[in-house]
Amino acid sequence: MPARDLPVPRGAVQPVAVRLSGVRRAFGSRPVLDGIDLEVRRGEFVSLLGPSGTGKTTLLRILAGLDAADGGRVEVASARSVVFQEPRLVPSRRVWQNVVLGHVQNRTTRRIAAAALEEVGLGRHADAWPKTLSGGEAQRVALARALAQEPRLLLLDEPFAALDALTRIRMHDLVAQLWRRHLPAIVLVTHDVDEAILMSDRVIVLSGGGIRFDTRVGLDRPRQRGDAGFTALRARLLAELGVVSPQAGGHA
Incomplete structure (x- = not known):
């Protein structure tokens, strides 16, 4: 149902x-x-x-x-x-783009992603590629993505x-x-x-x-x-x- x-x-x-x-x-x-x-x-x-x-x-x-x-x-x-x-990050998208995946990516969503990444301690990794992250960092990106949905x-x-x-x-x-x-x-x-x-x-x-x-x-x-x-x-x-x-x- x-x-x-x-x-x-x-x-x-x-x-x-x-x-x-x-x-x-x-x-x-x-x-x-x-x-x-x-x-x-x-x-x-x-x-x-x-x-x-x-x-x-x-x-x-x-x-x-x-x-x-x-x-x-x-x-x-x-x-x-x-x-x-598993973090389920898209390897061809930068970290901030993974945070707002499924949404139109513009200045507004970039700010939303930046705020969520700051909350999980990854503000400086916004432009990084997923392959450069440790397992714990990748999971924090997944958490930031969840938080961005409020x-x-x-x-x-x-x-x-x-x-x-x-x-x-x-x-x-x-x-x-x-x-x-x-x-x-x-x-x-x-x-x-x-x-x-x-x-x-x-x-x-x-x-x-x-x-x-x-x-x-x-x-x-x-x-x-x-x-x-x-x-x-x-x-x-x-x-x-x-x-x-x-x-x-x-x-x-």
Whole structure:
């Protein structure tokens, strides 16, 4: 079913950016999503966890309008953008042109691109070619492209997975800063339990076509992996993911 934009509910602290009711999606005879009910408000940071094949990316693609649900009701903010695991930059376009890809490229869009690149710390790279960028820089360009859309809903499909550990930490910090500044709703797909706890207001575990577990992250920011509350939540999430030994680490 096509997604519909949302009205702002009366008396809401923040408008709803995502509202799903009974959403279903199957591939052949295999149901991947089977009756998903979900609400995400603007300014809320939600992470989706689950083993491979549990529908995390399928759900994200439905929210992005890149895939259609087979049934149920899908309502999302019309201003939305996506950052994928790969930056997906066009090598024949300069960095600033990649930021405003799909738009008429003129002085106005050049200024929009410049402002977005400044926000992600790449203002001096506007005229560079994508092949000259590091992996982390390329992903920041992809983030700048998403921000240039002024989204009310930002969808992140494992955007840090291919980065080295230090670059990943820097990207975590950057996304957190941009989130606080712009206050979009963010839905992050990740396999990393620690990443979900560090970044999110709320963590959802998908399993068997539905939402197995949905919890608020009641921890003060900045969060530390060694804190008792962090350790307890990690253990609970790993258990929900079917990991027998939480001591094995923070990935699932």
